[in-house]
Amino acid sequence: MTDDNPISPLGARAATLIPGLTEERYAAMVTVWARADAVAATGAELGVALPTVPGTAAVAGNRTVVWMGPEEWLVLDREVPPEDIIAATTAAAAAVDVTSQRIALRLRAPWARDVLAAGCAIDLHPSRFGAVDGAGPGVVSAVQTNLALATVVVMANPPGDGERAGDDVTVLVRSTFCRYLVDWLADAAAEDLRTA
Numbered sequence: 001m002t003d004d005n006p007i008s009p010l011g012a013r014a015a016t017l018i019p020g021l022t023e024e025r026y027a028a029m030v031t032v033w034a035r036a037d038a039v040a041a042t043g044a045e046l047g048v049a050l051p052t053v054p055g056t057a058a059v060a061g062n063r064t065v066v067w068m069g070p071e072e073w074l075v076l077d078r079e080v081p082p083e084d085i086i087a088a089t090t091a092a093a094a095a096v097d098v099t100s101q102r103i104a105l106r107l108r109a110p111w112a113r114d115v116l117a118a119g120c121a122i123d124l125h126p127s128r129f130g131a132v133d134g135a136g137p138g139v140v141s142a143v144q145t146n147l148a149l150a151t152v153v154v155m156a157n158p159p160g161d162g163e164r165a166g167d168d169v170t171v172l173v174r175s176t177f178c179r180y181l182v183d184w185l186a187d188a189a190a191e192d193l194r195t196a
Contacts, residue, residue, distance in 0.1 A: 018186045020109030024170065028082040029099045030075045031068070038092035039071075045088045046075060056132055057142035057155050066142045066153060066172075074153070074172075076104070103178045106157070107185065108168040115188045116169065119148040130156045148184040150177040 017023070034042040034050065043050040048060040050073050057066040066074040075085050075095075082097040089095045107116070113124045122145050123129060132139045142155035153172040173181045 017182060018189055020107060020112065020189070021182070021185060022106045022108075024104035024106050025078060027076045027078045027099075027104055028080060028085060029097075029102060030082050030085040030095050031098050032065075032073045032075055032085075032089060032093055032095045033071055034073075034089075034093040035071060042089060042093040045090060045093075046085070047088075048075075051139060053132070053139075055141060055143045057140050059138040059140060059158075064155070066155065068144065068153075074098070101174060102153075102172045103175050105171045105173060105178070105182070105185075106169070107171060108157075109189075110167055111189060112167050112169055115185060116147065116154065116171075118188050119184065120145045120152075120154070122154065131158060147171065147173075148181060148188075150174065150181050150184075152181070 032042065032046070032050075039050050039052065043065075046063070046065065048058050048063050048065045050065055051058045051067045054067060057064055062077055062079040064076045066076070068074050077085060082099050086095040086097065109115075113126075113129075117124050122143050129141045132141060140156040140158065142153060144151070144153050146152070147154065150173055152174075155170045155172070157168040157170060171181070
């Protein structure tokens with residue numbers, strides 16, 4: 001896979017985003033459906049245990065699997081094409097390439113949680129949003145919600161040194177809403193950027 005994003009609706013504008021906001025490099029995205037009796041086998045085929053708790057994602061290496069609903073997951077991988085993910089699933093699961101559907105934006109700043117909270121109704125407090133206690137290594141919060149009227153998936157990234165939980169998030173937004181959401185984030189962060 002290459003580092004450029006051939007499907008980016010931002011084009012050259014991606015280089016001029018507000019500080020702390022970046023467009024993630026291209027990732028294959030595949031929606032997988034598996035019956036309850038096939039969850040463990042499908043996870044083994046994909047190399048990541050499928051999370052079964054609502055509002056979570058499992059991260060292993062370059063692959064992330066987001067719980068999207070009962071018997072439905074979104075698989076993201078930055079190293080292999082979607083065809084390889086689909087080929088890894090057996091007849092016990094169904095898989096479809098949805099790579100062109102969403103763009104991944106990464107918001108990494110001390111004010112990220114506050115800006116996101118201004119546009120969505122999820123609880124982003126560090127005690128509720130971040131690494132999921134007791135769920136095993138690599139399990140983080142990931143929720144579907146509306147952010148400034150755009151349907152998104154907000155996913156916690158493990159905090160780095162000196163960062164609070166919620167200071168580093170990935171927002172998966174539908175491609176058609178990407179420019180709108182980038183503009184909204186810039187406007188919502190304007191005050192924080194002036195005081196930084």
